[in-house]
Amino acid sequence: MNLVILNNTDIVDLNDFINFWSKLYSFSNEAIYKASISKKPLTKNDIQNLYEWKNGMRLSVQKQKSLDTKINSKLTVINKLKNSDVLDIEVFKKEFKNLSAVWKIFLLHIIKPTKYPIYDQHIHRTFLFIHKEDWSNISNTSINNKAKEQFYFERYLPFIKSQNIKDIKKLDEAFFAFGQFLNTRNYASLLE
Secondary structure: OOOOOOOOOOOOOHHHHHHHHHOOOOOOOHHHHHHHOOOOOOOHHHHHHHHHHHHOOOOOHHHHHHHHHHHHHHHHHHHHHHHOOOOOHHHHHHHOOOOOHHHHHHHHHHHOOOOOOOOOHHHHHHHHHHOOOOOOOOOOOOOOHHHHHHHHHHHHHHHHHHHOOOOHHHHHHHHHHHHHHHHOOOOOOOOO
């Protein structure tokens, strides 16, 4: 048997936190992510696979239409940005202004996966928790797109850059796993 228990020990270093919680990360079809994320140039199929991975399943008709019209139609732009040494974030924001915050940030991650972490409700929840802020009401629908982008670009990204994180994917995995854990509401006895 492979049994895991959590014990209530203070982790004072972000790297220790990342190492511990990334081991508890579990997300389906991780091989799909790994097979597509570093490809240069990206194909429409790579983009499709990555968004289905992020979605956790095939895309709905509405999401597929959005992917085709707002992202895949700009594959040349995406590959140009991916191949550039330095990403012009203003060009990116202008080109993809009509995407939802989560999809826009995920596309940013697809373009520069070692520079831009993934964003979702679990990441947001973890960030607020470790900064001793109210995280209890964070959900997929509790924050509007503008607030999500503002949080990502003005708080989360500067924090990540200030920590000199070497493995963005491992950070994503740790924050995702811990954010999911907080969302289960089974954390109380472990965090007291």
